[in-house]
Amino acid sequence: MLAVQITKFGGLECIVVQESDVPVPGPGEILVKVSAAGVNPVDWKIREGHMKDMLAFAFPTTLGSELAGTVVALGEGVTDLAPGDRVHGSTGALGAFAEFAVIARNAIAKIPDKLDFSEAAALPVGVLTATAAFKAGAVGRDTRLLIHAASGGVGTVAIQLAHALGAEVTALGSASNLDLLRSLGAHHAVDRTTSYETQIGDFDVVLDAFGPEAQARSWGLMRPGGILVSLVAPPDQGQAQAHGVRATMSFGVPESAALENADRLVEQGLLRPILHRTFPIAKAAEAIAEVEAGHVRGKNILLL
Incomplete structure (x- = not known):
């Protein structure tokens, strides 16, 4: 699979789009075919090494903390979802900028019918x-x-x-x-x-x-x-x-309950995602650079 990764800490030149192994879901996790992922300030902060004392790194590391996509496999103990379900959620900090991602079941929610994948990816963080x-x-x-x-x-x-x-x-x-x-x-x-x-x-x-x-x-x-x-x-x-x-x-904590509450507001017309621009995975560095510069209105989205 293709993934947006860093091979060391530093500037935009450290971002590469390259092949990586498809992850395997463990107990309580699901494997998602990612369709869209939201770009956040934490992505460039991780790239620069600001989070190196808070997260466990093993280079190359896949960036990205929020995603939307389709369930393709279930880890042990996950019984309330099925392959084909549309879901969105937060990985916490890493792993979302890839064609496939593993995410905890208690960190996702089903996507409301009225949202497409890009819109759904703009909400979790x-x-x-x-x-x-x-x-x-x-x-x-x-x-x-x-x-x-x-x-x-x-x-x-x-x-x-x-x-x-x-x-x-x-x-x-x-x-x-x-x-x-x-x-x-x-x-x-x-x-x-x-x-x-x-x-x-x-x-x-x-x-x-x-x-x-x-x-x-x-x-x-x-x-x-x-x-x-x-x-x-x-x-x-x-x-x-x-x-x-x-x-x-204060820091956001991945949890299904908060996402489900927000999705109810979406269905009621009380919450809508604001998208700035969408980018193909090949232009991930550009999407991150825009967020780093502070000129994004709403959310930049990577399409995978």
């Missing part, structure tokens, strides 16, 4: 990341929520999930994306290049998918006792204490 972050921040009805980097792959999903929960959502993004953010359910959409600190505030929860600069501008925007939930960089606990708020990191 955003859904799982936002779900975990909302649990950390206790986001619910009437929560005043600020989302940084709201037009990205996680942000576009987070807006819709928060809206479905009944939160009051303020979304920060580029001026050209503000109409999109409103269409997804943001009550307030604000240009991130402005002095927005003078326009907004009094938030219960800040979701940071941007980084330290966004965090530095967020401490004074929260109510006393509010919480900053970071997806990208450990927050400064000293600043949190000085402002009378809390701060934590």
